[in-house]
Amino acid sequence: AQTVTQSQPEMSVQEAETVTLSCTYDTSENNYYLFWYKQPPSRQMILVIRQEAYKQQNATENRFSVNFQKAAKSFSLKISDSQLGDTAMYFCAFVNTGTASKLTFGTGTRLQVTL
Amino acid sequence: EAGVAQSPRYKIIEKRQSVAFWCNPISGHATLYWYQQILGQGPKLLIQFQNNGVVDDSQLPKDRFSAERLKGVDSTLKIQPAKLEDSAVYLCASSFSPQGFSSYNEQFFGPGTRLTVL
Numbered sequence: 001a002q003t004v005t006q007s008q009p010e011m012s013v014q015e016a017e018t019v020t021l022s023c024t025y026d027t028s029e030n031n032y033y034l035f036w037y038k039q040p041p042s043r044q045m046i047l048v049i050r051q052e053a054y055k056q057q058n059a060t061e062n063r064f065s066v067n068f069q070k071a072a073k074s075f076s077l078k079i080s081d082s083q084l085g086d087t088a089m090y091f092c093a094f095v096n097t098g099t100a101s102k103l104t105f106g107t108g109t110r111l112q113v114t115l
Numbered sequence: 116e117a118g119v120a121q122s123p124r125y126k127i128i129e130k131r132q133s134v135a136f137w138c139n140p141i142s143g144h145a146t147l148y149w150y151q152q153i154l155g156q157g158p159k160l161l162i163q164f165q166n167n168g169v170v171d172d173s174q175l176p177k178d179r180f181s182a183e184r185l186k187g188v189d190s191t192l193k194i195q196p197a198k199l200e201d202s203a204v205y206l207c208a209s210s211f212s213p214q215g216f217s218s219y220n221e222q223f224f225g226p227g228t229r230l231t232v233l
Contacts, residue, residue, distance in 0.1 A: 044224060045224035095219055108155075
């Protein structure tokens, strides 16, 4: 069974600074996708960024980038130039390409962006 | 494009009562998911539908939870009877995922229904 671990329950960053959220996962599969989801206080879950395991290049979406280390089974999220609107719960998630899109989520990291 | 709609947004019931949640996915999305998100945890998949058929319900407590997706569009999730530990946010999500399409399709989530069981 796949597991996703987020070891940072809460983090805080000042506006305009950079913050990195950690995620590790465990799987015996070779083909899979990894995701970071954002869940603001309104609770609508939004996809932030995704990484295909077969791609060596780290994914980037504007201020959001990942550091994907396949051998170490590590998938961290870096948020640059943090904004107040980045305040939310962030979930790391995993899906095996062979399991009909069944997402496995971590327990989340609560990020607070302060002035 | 309209997003995933859910109702009600909040529900408070007493234990042993029944409750039902409704979800309307994004138009054209073949796959629909129900997740349970207990406070302090990540969402856990309860059931997945492909059109009106069940793909995965391995984590659905079938003695008290049931779900249906008649006509392959909207869906209802029911709990009967509710227990204190059912207090959670119930998230519905949908993805395009036409039958036989093997690559991952992004899941779009609704706002959720917050259930409190007293």
